Amino acid sequence: MFRRGLSVLTILLIVLLGCSSFAEEAKNEKSGTVKTKKTAAAAVKKKKTAPAKAGKKVRTARVVAAAPAKPLPVPAQLSEVRHWSTPDYTRVAITLSHDTPYEQHEIARTPGSSLLSRIYFDINGARLAPGVKDLSIGDGLLKTVRAAQYRADTVRVVLDVENIKDYKIFTFSDPFRIIVDVKGERRAEISALAPGIVAAPPAAEPAAGEALRAIQAELQAEMPKEPAVAKAAPRKAMKPGKIRRIVVDPGHGGKDPGAIGLTGLQEKDVVLAIGLTLAKKLKDELGIDAVMTRSTDVFIELQERTAIANQVGADLFVSIHANASLNRSASGIETYYLNLAKTEKAAQLAARENGTSLEKVSLLQAVLFDLMANYKLNDSAHLAEEVQKALYKRLNDRYPPVKNLGVKQGPFYVLVGATMPSILTESAFISNDKEEAKLADPQYLEQIAEGILDGIVAYSSALK
Ligand SMILES: [Zn+2]
Structure with a gap:
């Protein structure tokens, strides 16, 4: 008492x-x-x-009396x-x-x-x-x-x-x-940093700084170090200095499995494997600093993913996903950048990736332009074009036939607030039995990572 x-x-x-x-x-x-x-x-x-x-x-708000039967x-x-x-x-x-x-x-x-x-x-x-x-x-x-x-x-x-x-x-x-x-x-x-110098995460920033250090430590632990002497010259020709740091964002994770295939393959595992491979290749083959939003099976909220990219001063943000559709025969590769959805399908996909309803997506769409003031629309479209083209070419050359669904636009939460060119790749349909089988093959996942890498190189080479 x-x-x-x-x-x-x-x-x-x-x-x-x-x-x-x-x-x-x-x-x-x-x-x-x-x-x-x-x-x-x-x-x-x-x-x-x-x-x-x-x-x-x-x-002052007018108080409306609730109907008596309505529970509080x-x-x-x-x-x-x-x-x-x-x-x-x-x-x-x-x-x-x-x-x-x-x-x-x-x-x-x-x-x-x-x-x-x-x-x-x-x-x-x-x-x-x-x-x-x-x-x-x-x-x-x-x-x-x-x-x-x-x-x-x-x-x-x-x-x-x-x-x-x-x-x-x-x-x-x-x-x-x-x-x-x-x-x-x-x-x-912070503001006096010369252009071209990569902004380090602010030191006096305990909570987020710690999270970031943890991410980088995890990444380092997972990346096998090659002996310095044995290291080959960068395989891909890329103009140095244009792109210094890329945030690789494997979608979903932890309690959020993402889409699940007929045999039980989970999107979160597939995209993590692609992301880890891509990050390693970015470092080893291009000498680019790759920062992962997650490098283990953990849940990270959507708003944190872009915040990490902005915080580390990334030059590009690449979110990696696998597609799903109620139509089990749907297949192919598509790459998105942030904008209003042009089709119902794109809006539905955004709703699924946002973990929300179609209705909420249309609310987001209504004000999206206001949220995109700093968004690099043209650069993002260009990056999406290059990655889509390279992914399609590589996968269709080696694992034909692959459907090219092209570059699309959608209101993805994970891209809202990104201040650098940013894209979201959907490299295959996990809901399609044939594509699910491909996604279960580590060699296929490696080719997806290679394809994204080719696209980044093409994008970077075109920069003036
Ligand atoms: Zn996804």
Whole structure:
């Protein structure tokens, strides 16, 4: 009884403390320097820091009485707030157990100023999970990110701004994530890097830096070292210096098997084998630094994959997948880059690779252009063309017949936010029994890696 009384008291205290430390946002709300946007769950918003309309009234939501028979919705649990500092932007990801509406607000430094002091979210129907800690960022763009149970049914997440130019907000599903990408001028240590020098991951970046070091250590451990004397000259002719670092992203992993073939072959295993081979060839044959988003059977969220690529200053991002279709006779190779889906099939594939519904994909499509401000559309299309051409040629020469499905466009989450040319390859249909048999053959997987490598060489050679 006593313990229970104590824990209720603790919760009360936490709520009270939370409210008081968030009092400034409340004060600012009253003073009218705040801009408010109501945002439905899964909608995507872009917000430019245009001069704030001072004095604009904050509208209060009208409370609609629920029908008596309707059960109360289960609160969405806010379980994690993470961030990645990259050379171009800082990404903050807020993870919740399921979709829930949120309101997005910003506070100007002074009324009417275009400079922001805070961005904050009131996430309705949400509970803050125990153990979610405030983040100290201090990377020149953001100071801190704080989360607290603001009201019994509302979690408030505050981003304390140091100096930003622009920000974008979008959401991912399953689990529900609110992603905030902020952009601005960084302090000298990051922005002063001369062009051509590969940006190292920021040293003062413990969480993500550690993850990255772990990835690189894993990669190193898995790559057999060849004796220096026995090392042959690079087999593929490529202009040096154009492409220095490539992030290789084998799709899925861990709890997410990806598509599964009739005999039980799993996409996650196939694409990992291709990715490891490709990374080794990039290093050994081209002397390119290959960084893998995963080099073992682990689950990595989609938003982390591009964040890794941006963080290490990669020149290219290659996501490797195997295709699947309800039509078991579907077969062939296709390569995608990020854009609106032109066909229903492409939208369906994006929904599957995004781990979400077709409906959510069309929501993402509606605002995709806003999210693609820094996206290298033409370069990505060019890289996709070269990789598709080379993959098709190599596989059709050695394992005919192979169908060339061509280069396509689709709204893939994993490519959203990538600041370098980025593609997603679907090198065969695991749902087709003949192609599944090919994907079970390590020699075939090696040829896929060779094909992607040929495409990268062709792309790089065409760079001026
Ligand atoms: Zn996939």
